Amino acid sequence: MFQSRIAYAVCMGLAAAIAAYWIRRRQRSMNLDTAQRVGILVGGLVGATVAAKLPFMLAGTFAGGNPLDLWFNDGKTVLWGLAGGYLGVEFAKWTFYVRISTGDTFVIPVAISIAIGRIGCLLYGCCYGVATNQNWGLRFSAAEDGGSLLRHPAQLYELAFHILFAIVAAYGIRKGCGTRHWMLLYLIAYATFRFFSELWRPELRLAGGLTFYQWSSLGIGLGFSTLLLWRLRVEKMTILLNKAPESKLGI
Numbered sequence: 001m002f003q004s005r006i007a008y009a010v011c012m013g014l015a016a017a018i019a020a021y022w023i024r025r026r027q028r029s030m031n032l033d034t035a036q037r038v039g040i041l042v043g044g045l046v047g048a049t050v051a052a053k054l055p056f057m058l059a060g061t062f063a064g065g066n067p068l069d070l071w072f073n074d075g076k077t078v079l080w081g082l083a084g085g086y087l088g089v090e091f092a093k094w095t096f097y098v099r100i101s102t103g104d105t106f107v108i109p110v111a112i113s114i115a116i117g118r119i120g121c122l123l124y125g126c127c128y129g130v131a132t133n134q135n136w137g138l139r140f141s142a143a144e145d146g147g148s149l150l151r152h153p154a155q156l157y158e159l160a161f162h163i164l165f166a167i168v169a170a171y172g173i174r175k176g177c178g179t180r181h182w183m184l185l186y187l188i189a190y191a192t193f194r195f196f197s198e199l200w201r202p203e204l205r206l207a208g209g210l211t212f213y214q215w216s217s218l219g220i221g222l223g224f225s226t227l228l229l230w231r232l233r234v235e236k237m238t239i240l241l242n243k244a245p246e247s248k249l250g251i
Contacts, residue, residue, distance in 0.1 A: 011123065012120050015114070019113035023105055024037065030100060032100075040098065043091055047089065048085030052084065057071060078190075079220065103182055114162045115158075115162040119159065129201055131145075138151060184227060194214075198210075198213055
């Protein structure tokens with residue numbers, strides 16, 4: 001595979017532009033003023049950017065690197081970026097007094113934009129997988145072997161995951177299934193996928209024989225699963241209270 005930083009930058013820019021346009025378009029019918037719309041987008045962008053860079057900056061800083069230099073290096077993680085983006089949006093909604101659910105407007109644009117970003121990773125030659133004998137393996141000159149070995153195209157596996165989830169989410173939203181919870185389902189599904197996808201990625205094994213991203217996947221998946229269960233419980237209680245006769249509510 002050839003390495004093209006320009007192709008990588010173009011894909012990342014295109015992904016960001018498509019996501020911003022599509023999210024704004026999907027939120028057009030929502031009862032939000034301009035400040036709220038901009039605040040939510042900025043909150044998501046800042047949260048995703050900071051979280052995606054944070055693991056690399058912390059590791060590099062502890063190793064004696066310059067934090068400013070590390071910020072402009074290529075290293076970033078989609079897993080942490082997704083989690084940070086969600087938290088950034090929630091913080092922005094709290095700041096701008098937005099009390100309506102916006103997750104369903106984000107999930108499809110975000111999934112598609114990440115899929116586009118993975119094309120950039122493929123063209124740049126980063127995020128490759130471990131060596132394989134499968135005939136669909138690709139050679140990556142950026143790998144430590146200089147491209148002599150066939151490797152799992154991990155970027156394409158991730159691209160397929162995000163495209164598939166976008167299709168499932170689009171169908172579910174259209175049918176009114178899982179309404180208001182698709183972003184949480186996406187985060188949980190990706191954390192699960194990322195845990196198992198580490199099997200074909202050349203990452204350093206840490207405690208328990210798991211990689212940093214597997215431990216991150218466990219924490220993020222558990223955290224957002226707990227949040228989803230809590231929200232479903234609150235919804236159920238709200239429905240029950242709304243259906244209860246006034247006499248039983250003591251009114």
